[in-house]
Amino acid sequence: MQPTDTRDPDYFHKVVDCQWACPAHTPVPEYIRQIAQGNFTEAYLINRRSNVFPGILGRVCDRPCEPACRRGRVEEEPVAICRLKRVAADHRDEVKDLIPQKPDSTNGKKIALIGAGPASLTVANDLAPLGYECTIFEAHHRPGGLMISNIPAFRLPEDVLDEEIGYILDMGVELKLNSRVESLKALMEGGYDAVFVGSGAPKGKDLNIEGREEAAGNIHIGIDWLESVAFEHTDKIGKRVLIIGVGNTAMDCCRTSLRLGADDVKVMARKPRQFFKASPWELEDAEDENVEIIVNHSPKRFVVENGKLTGMEFELMEYDLDADGNITETRKAGTKIIPCDDVILAIGQENAFPWIERDLGIEFDKWGVPVVDETTHQSTKPGVFFGGDSAFGPKNIIWAVEHGHQAAISIHKHCQGENIGERLPRGLNLQSAKMGVNEWMYSNAYTGEHRRDMPLVELKERLNNRKMEVELGFDAERIATEVQRCLNCDVQTVFDAPLCKECDACLDICPVDCLSILENGEEGQLRAGMRVPAANTEQALYVSEPLKDTGRVMVKDENLCLHCGLCAERCPTAAWDMQDADIVIPHVDNEAGKVAAE
Numbered sequence: 229m230q231p232t233d234t235r236d237p238d239y240f241h242k243v244v245d246c247q248w249a250c251p252a253h254t255p256v257p258e259y260i261r262q263i264a265q266g267n268f269t270e271a272y273l274i275n276r277r278s279n280v281f282p283g284i285l286g287r288v289c290d291r292p293c294e295p296a297c298r299r300g301r302v303e304e305e306p307v308a309i310c311r312l313k314r315v316a317a318d319h320r321d322e323v324k325d326l327i328p329q330k331p332d333s334t335n336g337k338k339i340a341l342i343g344a345g346p347a348s349l350t351v352a353n354d355l356a357p358l359g360y361e362c363t364i365f366e367a368h369h370r371p372g373g374l375m376i377s378n379i380p381a382f383r384l385p386e387d388v389l390d391e392e393i394g395y396i397l398d399m400g401v402e403l404k405l406n407s408r409v410e411s412l413k414a415l416m417e418g419g420y421d422a423v424f425v426g427s428g429a430p431k432g433k434d435l436n437i438e439g440r441e442e443a444a445g446n447i448h449i450g451i452d453w454l455e456s457v458a459f460e461h462t463d464k465i466g467k468r469v470l471i472i473g474v475g476n477t478a479m480d481c482c483r484t485s486l487r488l489g490a491d492d493v494k495v496m497a498r499k500p501r502q503f504f505k506a507s508p509w510e511l512e513d514a515e516d517e518n519v520e521i522i523v524n525h526s527p528k529r530f531v532v533e534n535g536k537l538t539g540m541e542f543e544l545m546e547y548d549l550d551a552d553g554n555i556t557e558t559r560k561a562g563t564k565i566i567p568c569d570d571v572i573l574a575i576g577q578e579n580a581f582p583w584i585e586r587d588l589g590i591e592f593d594k595w596g597v598p599v600v601d602e603t604t605h606q607s608t609k610p611g612v613f614f615g616g617d618s619a620f621g622p623k624n625i626i627w628a629v630e631h632g633h634q635a636a637i638s639i640h641k642h643c644q645g646e647n648i649g650e651r652l653p654r655g656l657n658l659q660s661a662k663m664g665v666n667e668w669m670y671s672n673a674y675t676g677e678h679r680r681d682m683p684l685v686e687l688k689e690r691l692n693n694r695k696m697e698v699e700l701g702f703d704a705e706r707i708a709t710e711v712q713r714c715l716n717c718d719v720q721t722v723f724d725a726p727l728c729k730e731c732d733a734c735l736d737i738c739p740v741d742c743l744s745i746l747e748n749g750e751e752g753q754l755r756a757g758m759r760v761p762a763a764n765t766e767q768a769l770y771v772s773e774p775l776k777d778t779g780r781v782m783v784k785d786e787n788l789c790l791h792c793g794l795c796a797e798r799c800p801t802a803a804w805d806m807q808d809a810d811i812v813i814p815h816v817d818n819e820a821g822k823v824a825a826e
Contacts, residue, residue, distance in 0.1 A: 229748060229749070229750070229751055229754060229769070229771045229781075230771070231771055231772060231773045231781075232768065232769075232770050232771050232772070234722070234770075235656075237653070237654045237655055237656035237811060237812070238654065239768065240656060240658075240718075240720050240809045240811065241253075241654065241656075241809075241811045242767070242768065242786075243717060243720065243767070243768075243786050243789075244256070244257065244717045244718045244809070244811065245296040245297065245298050245717060246293040246294075246296055246297050246298075246307075246309060246717070247293070247718070247811065248296065249292045249293050249295070249296035250278070250279075250292060250293045250626065251292065251626050251627045251629070251630040252278045252279045252280075252626055252629050252630045252633065252813075253278060253630075253811070253813045254274075254275060254278040254279050254293070254313075255274060255278070255718065255810075255811065256293055256309055256714075257714055257715075257716050257717055257718040257719070258274055258718060258810075259271040259274040259275055259312075259313070259316060260307070260309075260312055260711050260714045261670060261711075261714075261716070262274065262316075263312055263315055263316055263707065263711050264671070264711040264712070268315070268316050268319040268320045268321070269320040269321045269323060269326070271315075271316035271320070272316040272317055272320040272323060273323065273326060273327075275313055275316055275317075276323075276327070277815075278629075278813065279313075279626060279629055280346070280349070280350050280353055280392075280396075280629050280632075281346065281375075281392045281625070281629070282313050282314075282316055282317045282392075283314065283317035283318070283388045283391065283392050284375060284384060284388060284389060284392055284625070285310070285313060285625060285626060285629075286310060286311065286312075286313035286314025286315070286316070286317050286318075287310075287314055287383060287384050287388070287699070288375075288379055288383055288384050288625065289310050289313070289624070289625065289626055290476070290507060290624040290625070290626065291309065291310045291507065291509075292626070293309045293310075294306040294307070294308075294309050294310065297309065298715050298717050298790070299713055299714070299715060301787070301788070302790065303676075303678065305678060305679035306679070307679070307710065307713045307714050308679055308680060308682075308702075308710050308713075311682060311701075311702060311710070312702075312707075312710060312711065314701060314702075315701070315702050315707055317388075318701050323395075324395065324398070327395050328353075328356075328357035328399065328817075329357065329399065330356065330357070330398070330399050330400035331357060331358070331359045331400070333359065334359045334360070334361050334400075335358070335359035335360060336361075337359075337360050337361065337421045337422075337643045338360075338361045338363070338419060338420045338421050339351070339352075339355060339360050339361065339362045339363070339420060339421065339422050339423075339424065339639060339643075340363055340365065340415055340416075340418065340420040340422075340423045340424070341362060341363065341364045341365070341423075341424045341426060342364075342365050342409050342412075342415075342423070342424065342425045342426060342427050343364075343365070343366065343367075343373055343425070343426040343427035343428060343616075343618070344364045344366035344368075344371035344372060344373055344393075344403060344405075345372065345373020345374055345375065345426050345427075345428050345616055345628065346373060346374075346375060346426075346616060346625045346628040346629055346632070347373075347424075347426035347615035347616030347617075347618075347619075347628040347629070347631050347632045347635070348364055348373075348424060348426035348615075348616075348632070349364075349371070349393060349396050349632070350615075350628070350629045350631075350632025350633060350636070351424050351426070351615070351632045351635050351636045351639065352364060352396055352399070352401045353395075353396045353399070353632070354632065354633060354636035354637075354815060354816045354817070355636050355639060355640065355816065356396070356399035356400055356401050357399055357817070358640070358816065358817065358820050360639075360640075360643070361400075361402075362400075362401045362402065363401075363402040363403075363404060363420075364401060364402065364403045364404065365404050365407045365408075365409050365415070366403065366404065366405050366406075366407060367406070367407065367408035367409075368405065368406070368459070369405050369406055369459075370405070370459075371393050371397075371403055371405070372389050372393060373426070373428055373616075374428055374451075374617075374625075375389055375625065376389060376458060377451075377454065377455040377458050377459070378451050378454045378455065378458070378477065378480065379480065380454070380457070380458070380480050380483065380484050380487075380694070381458070381694065381695040381697075382483070382487065382690065382693075382694060382695060382696055382697055382698050383480070383697070383698065383699075385695070385697050386695070409427075409583055410583050411583055411585065412425075412583060412584045412585060412588060412590075412612075413585045413588060416588075416612075421611070421642075421643050422611045422612070422613065422639045422642055422643060423611065423612045423613070424613045424614070424615065424635055424639065425584075425598075425612070425613065425614045425615070425618050425619075426614075426615050426616045426618060426628070426632070427618045428616060428617045428618055429577040429578055429579050429580075429617035429618065429621060429622045430451070430577075430579075430580055431577060431578050431579065431580040432449035432450055432451040432452055432573065432574075432575075432576070432577055433449075433573070433575050433576040433577065433578060434449065434573065435447075435472060435527060435573050435575060437527060437528065437529050437530065438528075438529035438530065439529050439530030439531065439532045439537075440530060442530070442532040442535065442537075443530045443532050443536075443537035443571075445537075446466065446536075446537040446569065446570045446571065447530065447537070447570075447571045447572075447573065448570065448571070448572045448573065449572075449573050450471075450473065450477045450478065450480075450481050450572050450573055450574030450575075451477060451574075451577060453481065453572055454477070454480055454481060454484065457484055457488070457694075462488070463488060464488050464489050465485050465488040465489060465490050465569075465570050466490065466568070466569025466570040467489070467490060467491045467492065467569055468490070468491070468492045468567055468568045468569045468570075469482070469485045469490045469492070469493045469494070469568060469569065469570045469571070469572065470493075470494050470495075470496055470540055470566065470568045470570075470571045470572070471485070471493065471494070471495045471496065471571075471572050471574055472496050472527055472571060472572070472573050472574065472575055473495075473496075473497075473573065473574035473575040473576070474495060474497045474504040474505060474506050474511075474521070475504075475505040475506050475574060475576070476505070476506050476507060476510050476624075477574040477577075478495055478506065478572075478574035479495075479506050479510040479511065479513065479514045481572045481574050482495050482514050482519045482572075483513070483514055483517055483519065484694070485570075485572070486517055486518075486519070486691050487690075487691055487692075487693075487694040488694070490570075492520075493519050493520070494519070494520045494521075494522055494566065494568075495514065495519060495520070495521045495522065496522055496525050496527070496540075496542065496566075497521065497522065497523045497524070497525065498524070498525065498526045498527075498545065499523065499524070499545070499547070499555075500523050500524065500547065501521075501523055502553060513698070516684075516687075517687065517691070522566075524544060524545040524546065524547070525542035525543070525544065525545070525564070525566075526542060526543045526545050526560075527540060527541075527542055527543075528540075528541045528542055528543050528563060529541045530571065531565055537568065537569065537570070537571065538567060538568075539565050539566055539567040539568050540565070540566055540568060540571060541563055541564070541565045542563065542564050542565075542566065543560050543562075543563055544560065544561045544562045544563065544564055545558060545559070545560060545561070546558070546559040546560075546561050547559075576622070577617070577621075577622045578595075578596075578621070579595075579596060579597050579598075579617070579618060579621065580596075581596065581598070581618075584598075588609055588612075589608060589609040590607045590608055590609045590612060591607070591608040597620075597621065598614055598618075598619070600613075600614045600619045600620065602620075603634065603649065603651070604634070604635075604638040604648045604649055605619060605631060605634055605635040605638055606638055606642075606648060610642070611642055613635045613638060613639060614635075615628065615631030615632050615634075615635045616628035616631055616632070619631060633815055633816070636815070636816040637651065637814075637815070637816045637819055639816075640816045640819055640820060641819065651814065652814040652818055652819060653814075654811065654812060654813060654814065655811070655812030655814070656809060656810070656811055656812065657809075657810040657812065658720070658722065658807040658808070658809055658810075659807060659808050659810070660805055660806070660807050660808075661719050661793075661805075661806040661807060661808050662796075662805065662806065668719070668793055668806055669808065670716045670719050670806075670808075671712065671716070672716065672719075672791070672792050672793040672794075672806075673712075674715075674739075674790065674792060675709075675712045675713060677709050677712065677713060679710070679713065680702065680705075680706040680709055680710045682699050682700070682701075682702070683699075683700040683701075683703070683706075684698055684699060684700065685697070685698055685700065715790055715791055715792075716791050717791055718808065718809050718810075718811070719791055719793070719806050719807065719808050719809070720791070720806070720807050720808075720809045721770075721784065721789060721791065721793075721795060721796065721804060721805075721806060722804070722805045722806070722807045723770070723772055723782055723784075723803060723804055724802070724803050724804075724805070725772040725773040725774075725775055725776075725782065725803070726773075726776060727801045727802060727803035728772075728775050728776075728782060728801065728803040729777065729800070729801055729803075730745060730775055730777055730778060730780070731800065732745070733798045733799060733800060734794075734795035734798055734799055734803075734804055735759070736798070737794045737795065737797075737798040738794065738795060739790065739792065739794065740760070740788045740789070740790055741758075741759040741760045741788070742758075742760070742784055742785045742786075742787075742788035742789045742790075743759075743782065743783070743784050743795065744757065744758045744759050744782075744783045745775070745780050745781070745782055745783070746758075746780060746781060746783050747780055747781075748771070748774070748779075748780070748781045751769065754769055754771070754783050755769065755785075758783060758785055760785070760788060762785040762787065762788070764785075764787040766787075767785070767786045767787035768786050769783055769784070769785060769786070770782075770783065770784040770786060771783055791806070793806045
């Protein structure tokens with residue numbers, strides 16, 4: 229194998245699994261270290277640079293970082309990354325004066341943003357401080373998009389939402405509420421230099437089976453129903469409720485039903501649990517509130533008696549799975565009727581663009597979704613950009629934020645007459661973490677403590693108040709323990725081959741046997757020849773230059789390494805060092821700064 233090129237910033241970025249997995253690439257270990265030192269405000273600002281909404285996402289993020297967490301390789305549970313994000317938000321000082329401010333003058337470029345959801349708000353957050361005149365058009369009477377309409381207040385308090393949206397609006401962003409865009413053509417005639425569509429995927433899927441029309445009064449589309457509850461148009465539901473679907477929307481529907489008076493709530497799933505779309509913690513929260521989740525039931529018909537919904541009939545499904553867990557055969561094993569008073573359909577969402585004229589030059593695919601470049605987020609019409617669920621279908625808030633960051637770069641380049649496809653590369657700054665002979669700027673002691681549980685409001689009390697936040701947040705003990713569970717994966721093991729004497733001291737002290745000194749060969753040979761065979765090919769092998777005494781190479785399995793620093797402490801020649809990797813993710817202000825410098 230050729231020596232590893234650690235100058236490529238993505239090499240060390242990928243080793244920081246949590247940051248790599250986060251769509252917005254939030255520097256997780258760095259903000260956790262700031263929390264550990266009591267620097268909650270700094271931790272909040274580090275978060276905000278990447279994910280824009282730390283208080284919101286600290287409560288409702290879909291947490292792609294946590295399944296990737298390296299802690300999961302040494303014990304079952306990852307670090308509570310999301311909940312520590314909330315810690316930074318809950319315990320910070322006032323940050324209004326530390327957030328980018330409205331400029332003294334604008335640059336004369338006008339940007340229209342459709343929908344006041346997380347994608348549009350992120351675009352405004354990035355562009356407004358640079359002097360762009362941003363106007364957001366929102367159909368409802370409150371901003372927030374799905375964050376206000378589809379995420380219940382018991383998960384995301386309205387004051388948290390209002391505060392973090394307020395930071396963006398205070399940058400001089402104009403918000404036009406109750407202003408549904410009925411014609412993109414008409415909007416574009418308003419003199420805007422670019423248009424960003426962040427209208428979400430506002431159409432919930434229906435279930436057109438027998439009895440649907442007769443029982444229409446008691447059958448609800450999940451996202452519409454949640455919106456109606458959020459805006460206080462709906463305040464009750466039947467005693468027996470069936471939720472069809474097992475995504476995160478379904479979990480919000482079932483828990484909201486309990487708060488509106490339902491006694492018996494069942495979530496009906498067509499497939500086994502391992503195929504559910506809902507996050508594991510969403511399922512746990514629902515079951516903690518005594519929601520019953522029933523698998524292998526496929527809807528057949530709505531049962532209507534005397535013009536009233538009385539139940540649903542389901543086909544009982546059986547599945548054969550192969551060794552990889554894929555379904556190889558499906559069988560029907562009879563039917564079953566389950567009584568109910570109301571049914572909520574949470575079986576997916578889709579885009580709806582009746583307000584975009586088809587003669588504007590915007591191409592749509594066969595599903596009615598706009599054709600959007602995944603890098604630039606521009607449609608087939610120059611100057612019209614899409615992001616969030618409206619671009620690529622339903623995902624989650626953190627993806628919408630990243631779409632907003634990338635779209636903001638493209639909008640800036642479009643307005644400045646630059647090539648929107650050209651992006652600044654990611655950067656990497658490495659700095660030694662050494663503070664003494666065997667002292668580091670980070671805590672490298674391993675703690676065996678398990679993940680801290682989140683304290684919750686007592687069940688009866690929370691179900692009696694639709695807006696009472698269920699999770700209480702971490703107390704001091706939980707914060708102090710959880711931050712120490714982070715393995716500081718961004719403090720990298722950096723090797724200087726000419727200094728190595730092949731004394732094997734690093735191999736002897738490594739607690740997980742991730743190091744080997746081997747004769748070079750093909751990757752498969754090196755992986756098999758490691759003291760612990762390196763089976764996870766998704767993580768790289770580090771391979772050094774030939775060592776000067778024997779020509780062999782130092783090989784490290786990045787998948788196993790715990791970044792404990794013992795190799796660097798033990799090495800008598802300082803061939804190993806622990807270096808803090810600051811991975812720079814360019815945003816639009818970096819692009820603007822580059823132009824100014826030129």
